[in-house]
Amino acid sequence: MARAAQRRRSRVLVAGVVALSIAAAVAGTRMASAAETETVTATVRVTGTFDGQGGRFVAGPELGDGGQAEGQDAMFELADGATLTNVTLGAPAADGVHCLGSCTLRNVNWEDVGEDAATFTGAGATVLVEGGSAAQGTDKVFQDNRLAGGSVTIRDFAVTDFGKLYRSCGNCDEQAARTVTISGVTATAPGKVIAAVNVNLGDRVTLSGITITGSGADDVHVCDLFEGNDTGAEPVKIATEPDGVACVATGITVQ
Template sequence: MGGSPTFRRRLRTSALAVGSAVVVTVASIGFTNLANAATVFDANFDNGSTSGWSKSGGTWSVVSDGSSVLRQTNAGSENARQFAGDTGWTNYTVQARVKPISFGSGGHVGLLARASGSTKFYRLALVPGNQVQLQSVSGSSVTVLGSTTQSVATGSWYTLAIEVSGSTIRGRVNGTQFASASNSDISAGRIGLQTVYASASFDDVSVNTGGGTNPTPTTPGPNPTTPPPTTPPPTTPPPTNPPPGAWPSPTGQVKVDDTIQVPSSGLDGGLKRYYGIGDGGQGESQDPMFVLAPGATLRNVILGAPAGDGVHCEGNCTLINVWWEDVGEDAATFRGGSTYLVDGGGARSASDKVFQHNGGGTLTIRNFQVENAGKLYRACGNCSTSYQRHVVMQNITARSTKALAGINTNWGDTARFSNITVYGSTVICEKYRGVPKGSEPTKIGEGADGVNCIYNESDITRR
């Protein structure tokens, strides 16, 4: 999100240029611990651009409404979002002006904080029926942390603010605090704007620091006047076996409009975040972010949201230190070839699966972490060609994941596991009966058998 932000007086800020620097003084926005606050992010859309924002669903554009605003017009969209900022941001206050335009059945409009995935965040929601709610959202699970009776009318502007400081979550509407709760569901994440079966306008989005570990503008703000940083790739590759939870911070941003073709010589992304393909959902037939030629290696890349259908391997391929912040359709699909390697990295928020194995051969996944996923691996059970497929998992850490592997035993698939750590009730290996294209495979069992699902309990650490 490169470039210098734009500030307006009606945001109650003033700027003084000193050489090439900009000194910003921010007036209090109502939280007592923000007396020494600093603005690290500001967007008012005056230049007509949404550069630096990641769209996930809906129909968004910059329009005129007294001033330039960002508007979502598809009231039939189940979940329309725009994300900005850095996944490593922890303690901050995000504020925005929000104007509902229309509400459908079950609709609402919201401001998001600590968005660690496309469906996991804190939300301050304007709800029809004259209510404002502060919520903790994780997928379809919504916990109301506080609420207030407030006239919510279409065509009216509301100033919403969420303060996140450690486990303390506070909400304000039009400058008045109505909720303060203790909640530890989400420790860090980006900011966001959201409509659910509604249309709305958004303006004057800002992020201010205030106490604790503050966000730092490591990711440049929106409305760029200069291109994103071009930090060269590190001369020493990052470790491929980081400790659990050691997710990297991006060194920069790359907005992607068309699929990137990676030649056999490979691509080193220098740990930049690539985003912008697809709508962030699970819809089939989204374009991939990267297509790897046979023999290619993709390394040191962070896939942000949206990332479409992730990575496609057209032949043998290697993925080293590749991270998926928010899996959309799939993280990676192995389509051709016979030998594939995923070494290091991690994936979050895959409601279905992370890795899809459509071709034949063996996929090795090692030194990898997965969080909040359906399956880490699935051997295709109804592709047009029925191959025998194999997966080897070594040094895997899984949290909030339903299963590690799904294989088709009637085709001779195998899954081998060693040094596996799972948190919760993760199934290690699920067995299916593969079927022709057009039918749905049937689950026929799970667990070690020494033939298809190969592991001992000593290979698994459960926590």
Template sequence: MTNTTGHTHRRRTTRRRALLGGLGALTLTGGALMASGMLGTAGAASAWPTATGTKAVSSSISVSGTYDGGLKRHYGSGDLGGDGQEEGQDPIFNLKDGATLKNVIIGSPAADGVHCAGSCTLQNVWWEDVGEDAATFKGSSSGSVYTVYGGGAKKADDKVFQFNGAGKLVVTKFQVSDFGKLVRSCGNCSTQYKNRNITINDVDVTAPGKSLVGINSNYGDTAALRNVRIHGDSSKKIKPCIRYEGNNTGAEPKELGSGPDGTYCRYTASDLTYD
């Protein structure tokens, strides 16, 4: 997949850690999630789940319909077993338009996580050690809707969610820690789309991290932040929203500014809390 930063990714040593806590499987469908309102009342972060088993994945799992992983830890092996941040890796899961992936823990090696070819729902999906990216959204229709509900991600050297396609991305009740960027609208893909829309709501963010969302204002991208709780960043080093000048040439995108502007970065100080 396309590198939006222009920097070479470093390789990392695989890190596996036992995770504590339990989490019941969620039962809402993607449609019900959208209908129930993504801008609801904020709540506390869920505990990270304990894996119920393990599953080695040597070639990408294609999903149409719904794949319920039963909270098993899926990790790359064979061709998907490379460790690091190299561009162009295959994903653990390939979701077709309209597919749902739920109750899955993605361990390490994580390869390129999840790819969505069109609208998709990622429900209660947990990335223990993000590989290239946690998920990449690639739909070509402006009507595509990518829903991330629940779950979390740790140890993302760069991006968690890579938004290469067209449409709308909604991230709700998610938690992220030790990361580069939570969401990035592709800054230099050869095929660019206008008016990508991003909503981040009821999310827990734990430092260190660089930014919550990066958008291309010259293409009309917008990002709304609501009920975002930021932990361990009293100096406010994590930038909530950065505006870039995107391109389709592969060049390093130019940073235009950051912070709320009422047009592209849509939030106020009251939408963010720090502790």
């Protein structure tokens, strides 16, 4: 009885089970209940829709320790057009979620952001982050490495104890002008910046309905503006306020 209960509480996704997980994800089949935790030992590759139905997932050591070291693997890798919904990523979360093109992240919660919560790649990708939350994002929550075209929309999201909610890559080998819209976000300090974008590369971010609260809320920047590059050098910060062009902000409340 005790062993059976233990198996119900924590199931391990070993490599041989990942294929079944993918098939279940595509079919929209329940993967884990809100009372269960699954340990992911190999990246779950998703096409179609993966509905976790409130399940909680943590990364095994095979993927990474959830620190800031580069090169960790994603827990979930979304193919172009895929959706991840109703999932909680516990700690450690390794490198979170990778979107290889257009994707939707709906009601996804990160209890403790690993290297990044989610990374966006691909040319012309359209990304929607709707609902959900993230906490303890030491550096970046959403990392945008997309190439030309497409957009990122982040709405109705909550973030707590964070570095940057959104960062347009400042020193990727290939760069592009990136467009992002952020609305209906509640950011609880401590935190550094809601959006960091590259002025010289043509980035555009529009923010509205942002509430910044908590101890240290006055220290949180709405926008940080950078000069980005494609050489790998550290990007240079040139401003810390909306400029009305690269960063347009309305309806910002600091409590």
